[in-house]
Amino acid sequence: MIHAQASPATYRKITVGALVLLTLIIISGGAVRLTGSGLGCPDWPACNNDQLIAPLEVHAMIEFINRIITGLVSAIVIATVLGSHWRVPRRVDLIWLSWGLVTGVLAQIILGGLVVLYELPPMLVIGHFLLSMLLLWNAVILHWRASADTRPHRDNHRAHWLGNALVGLTSMVIITGTIVTGAGPHGGDEKAERINVTIRDVAQIHGTTVVALLLMLAGLMLWLRLRSAPEHIQFWSRTALGVALAQGVIGYVQYFTGVPELLVGIHIAGAALLWIVTVFYWLNLRGPLVAPQPIVTATTIVP
Template identity: 40%
Template sequence: MNQHADRLRTLAIAFYRSFAFPTGETLRRWAVAAVVVNAGITVTGAAVRLTGSGLGCPTWPRCTPTSFVPARNDLHSPLNMSIEFGNRLLSFLVLAVAAACVIAAVRLGRPGYDRPRPVLVRLAALQPAGVVLQALWGGLVVRTMLNPVTVSVHFLLSIGMMAAACALLARSGEGDGPPRRLVHRDIRTLGFVLTAAVFVLLIAGVVVTGTGPHSGDQAASRFGFDIQSVVRLHTDVAYVVVGLTFALLFALHVTDSPGRARRAALVLLGVELAQGVIGYVQYFLAVPALLVGFHVLGSTLVWIATLRVVFLLRSRGPAEAPASERPELHHAAA
């Protein structure tokens, strides 16, 4: 029992120090946490829609007109209300991680350290700002009765927050020098083109989602597009993305580029192929909700893996150690 208590105490102290007395490594861990929670709430948000719980809490910011928590409602089942309310509660977890990112970025400039790195503070600040924007936009989603435009933007805002968290992760592990290419200029340009293509793929995906079934509630409206046409468009863009990824992987291999970049591109290709398999299976099985949920998860993984590849195609040099960790400064003071 004492051993478990000591372990919990050690973990609690490490948790506190990770943002009260941060290092570059602990800031990177908080950035990873930001990526994970933003991807997670994107998937749980899809689960709300896939279970028909989109209007389980029919008002905002309250769950019902008279209560902030689920209350008896003849229009919605207790299960639907609990699912929607649970997803709202997860926003506080995302906010907590966002606040920890900001505190860690700012506290890197505490006494004994250099001043905070402005780029890290700005990138970290995007997290709580994004949470607030998402919360307000979520209210608009509810007030517009799950209009597919507002639902689509809700998803794309999460994609943007994931990108900001990935940027924080990358920048916290490197210096502030000008970016230096680690690959040929044309290969880096191909990486940017691939990122743009993946973003277009995500937009095409939300159009398919807003046109097909699983609207989140019987009262929700749908896009008026032909579902077969938008699915074909989405598939065509997916083929372009896979082709660009294969071209990037091949170019990295034949030019003997850094191993980390090659491995990241290979992981991206694997995620894309798995996502393609899920997409085809869900289409031929008449779009079962469970597979749609996995497809949403796959879309976030494709986006994260793409950003990781792009960041590994260049370097800004190693991050400078904080003042309290530089041996030469301790010797000078002595």
């Protein structure tokens, strides 16, 4: 009987693949919505009635390609689970995190089917996007923890709680952004219903959360610099602030130029990037990865 094995380096490459594909599915899902292709394949799991492959029509092909990427995501997630069991040495935390991806993808498939069958209700579309962000969170942690046979060590509780606050505020930015989108013109299909709120009001709320996030990131960067924090943490601090600033600029430009599809698509990709950077920043604020201490028992022989 052949026993498969995977080195830590090999498994980490698998986690990179999972992170990339889970990001790509967010971008392709945005393309579906922005091109009005949400009902390009009106049935699920087949594209149209009993026709599995989409016809050569733009909207149908865009939706079909998105479903293909979903299949690739499913494959890489299965690989992360198998790899976590084959990895030498095996680690329980990586196994649990990989199964978290499986659970999330299954939920995504079910929710995606409901989105199509119920013809793109905005609250289901929002839920689908937020679940994608939750999967990204899981994938980033899995990749970070798979870096070596180590565990996180909290050496600064204040930084730990500031990191938690940062994740919470970034979550609010993303959630309010989805509500703005749900009230806006790009619903995935001309007949798709929209959230019955004034887009100007929700955009102002979203903008307020963005400003609050920028102020927090700037203040946190200054605090870390004054405390002479390790360079890798300051790197993530600068990166997070830069991405957030770029997102803010894109958001304001798209709002005042009538939300053109291209800028909205860039903004969606930027939201995924901001979330990934924020989670990495949060993980580094929680403390460095350190080697577990050896367990000393009564039978340990001391030379």
